[in-house]
Amino acid sequence: MCVCGVERKRPIVRCRSNRSCRRLRLVTGDADIAVVAALIGDRTRARFLHELVGGEGRRASELASAASVSRATASFHLGRLLAANMVEVRAHGRHRSYHLAGPEVARAIESLQRIAPRQKVRSLRAASTAHALDYARFCYDHLAGRMAIELVDAMTTTGLLTLTDDQFELTEQGISWFGELGIDIAALRAARRSFARACLDWSERRPHLAGATGAALAGRFLELGWIERAAHGRAVTPTPAGRVQFRRILGIEISASPAARPPFSA
Numbered sequence: 001m002c003v004c005g006v007e008r009k010r011p012i013v014r015c016r017s018n019r020s021c022r023r024l025r026l027v028t029g030d031a032d033i034a035v036v037a038a039l040i041g042d043r044t045r046a047r048f049l050h051e052l053v054g055g056e057g058r059r060a061s062e063l064a065s066a067a068s069v070s071r072a073t074a075s076f077h078l079g080r081l082l083a084a085n086m087v088e089v090r091a092h093g094r095h096r097s098y099h100l101a102g103p104e105v106a107r108a109i110e111s112l113q114r115i116a117p118r119q120k121v122r123s124l125r126a127a128s129t130a131h132a133l134d135y136a137r138f139c140y141d142h143l144a145g146r147m148a149i150e151l152v153d154a155m156t157t158t159g160l161l162t163l164t165d166d167q168f169e170l171t172e173q174g175i176s177w178f179g180e181l182g183i184d185i186a187a188l189r190a191a192r193r194s195f196a197r198a199c200l201d202w203s204e205r206r207p208h209l210a211g212a213t214g215a216a217l218a219g220r221f222l223e224l225g226w227i228e229r230a231a232h233g234r235a236v237t238p239t240p241a242g243r244v245q246f247r248r249i250l251g252i253e254i255s256a257s258p259a260a261r262p263p264f265s266a
Contacts, residue, residue, distance in 0.1 A: 039084055044069055045077045053109045054138040054234030057090060057097030106140035113202040132235035134203045142214030143236065147254060149204045154250040168196035168209055181220055188212040
């Protein structure tokens, strides 16, 4: 139906304001954040997005298990997220995995995590997961958590990084340091994304290194075997070789596991 109220499918009826209708169809209004808020506001879909914000893909069955829902329910909610372009599906032979649709979605989730209250922990398993995520995790494609802050502090102290407003910048020494790690800074600067964004860590309330540089550094640490992902979830742990190398190149002691904290919150 045309915006003027005349049914366009009937050939015997003419829309007298046809040009106006075409012009109005080209006009869009303000961003409808209520649509996105309604999608994320559902606890099952929020859990799915939380599971995917670490950058790794998940099968529908894995997401269903994480949210404690049936596969049929998971399929319904994933369909809603797919229709809204918040997630995408990738085929791997006979299997399919779901991923966030891009870094914009990840940044939106990260921003909400910074203003959202922390969930209450009511089991030892949940407490262990919370400790592990607070210590080190993937924030889409870069490192976050206490370990990420320790790395940034060491890189700043040793003169590799400087922080201005919401952006990190590499010093000449830092460019050489990244090059020695096998990271091409010139290619990162040419990438169509933020170069070295300062991303406010939702658990530490301080900025960690994000953007193309943060992603390249995290990826290189994985390639070198200095860190490894947990079998399930977003948590990251440094390997014995990684702890040795972090001590050698940055002069910091990275612990093997998160420090013990009270397992329950009131």
